[in-house]
Amino acid sequence: MPQELNYWLTTVQMPTSPAQQLLETADVAIIGAGFTGLSTALALAKRGAKVAVLESETIGWGASSRNGGMVLTGLKLGVNQLIAKYGRELTRRMYAASIETIGCVEQLVNEENIACDFRRTGHLEVACKQMHFDDYARQVEVIAREFNHQLRVVPRGELRSEIGSDIYYGGMVDEISAGLNPASYVAGLGAAAMRAGASIHERTKLQGMQRESRNGAPGFKLATSRGSFWARNVLVGTSGYTGAATPGLRKKIIPIGSYIITTEVLPDALARELSPRNRQIYDSKNYLYYYRLTPDNRMLFGGRAAFFPETGETVRESAEILRRGMVDVYPQLRDSKIEYVWGGTLDFCFDIMPHAGQMDGIYFAVGYAGHGVAMATWQGQKMAEWIATGKTDNPFTEIPFPGAPLGLYNGRPWFLPFAGAYYKVLDWVS
DSSP: EEESOOOGGGOOOOOOOOOOOOOOOEEEEEESSSSSHHHOOOOOOHTTOOEEEEEESSSSTTTHHHHHHHHHHOOOOOOHHHHHHHHHHHHHHHHHHHHHHHHHHHHHHHTOOSSOOOOOOOEEEEEEHHHHHHHHHHHHHHHHHOOOOOOEEEEEEGGGGSSSSSSSSSSEEEEEEEEOOHHHHHHHHHHHHHHHOOOEEEEEOEEEEOOBBTTBBEEEEEETTEEEEEEEEEEEEEEEGOOTTTTHHHHEEEEEEEEEEEEEOOOOHHHHHHHTTOOEEEEESSOOOEEEEEEOOOEEEEEOSSSSOHHHHHHHHHHHHHHHHHHHHHGGTTTTTEEEEEEEEEETTTOOOOEEEETEEEEEOOTTOHHHHHHHHHHHHHHHHHHHOOOOOOGGGGOOOOOOOGGSSSSHHHHHHHHHHHHHHHHOOO
């Protein structure tokens, strides 16, 4: 039986914040010590702001350490869908931002000297059906023409140069994307934010907040599990772990479970056969698989094996579902031992788009839909700039942020089994 343990956390010593009392006042309170919160905290602290980060668990405990470590360009929706929905100009800005996110991560890794195996290995999307592959050519042409960004289509007959599997109809490569060790990266962000002067309060749960002026200045009183304090501004970056203390935001976010297995360390020759160019790989389904080699040559294989957020039961069920999926893709791994399995919760919005803005005076950035390593880091930098200067050019603040149809959602995702079944049917018919 594999260990029910996040493999990435076995490779790193996470930083711990020194035990300290809550500040009485802060310029900015940040809820969540993941990629969004720590990126924001780092940028604000470097500008001289007095920053308090509240984390109900420990640094990087949520999706930021549990993901596949893929630093991806693009958005969840295809470019033609985006143009139809948002128009050319706004789509152009959003797509340009998605490319900029990779450089943003790379710059922070270099500036803060974060040892996290960051490498621009590119990503490969593989087509599960002929019609999906036919769509790649249309996407590549639109992206080149509209966004001046080059992707490459890989026909089925040449796919073995990219992946050691024969089940796909072709692929599409973006050389800009990267891979990293997400636990090492979030650990590095946390250490950098503390070096810059941010206070990080672990195991400090936000219980509620209300508007309250202090010395004539507008702001918020925050009640936490360790006492209360006042902050001029608040940023929420809790993604799939958004809770009852921010009910307006919680109603706009669907927490979805994602699960990962990793094999034992594979021989070099087998690893090279599976992924000759060491790409970050994902398939074209809605109910998708994503996979890659880890820096020490394990196959990491993930997907929405169960839609519900992780429990001991869903983790164990997912281990077997994902192992079968992995062997379908790579029969070569039939006898390879699975050493680790774990789950995490990521955040989808109802339009499957990232969102940033203000709600009831509180700043937020959420909705990464599996693209969070890069987008959350970039959003943190953008939110810091907005809070510090009062100005922003963030295109994700300009799109509508829909809630559930007819208001049939209070933050508890009762409809996930139906959504999972719907996407499986959609994959079957499309």
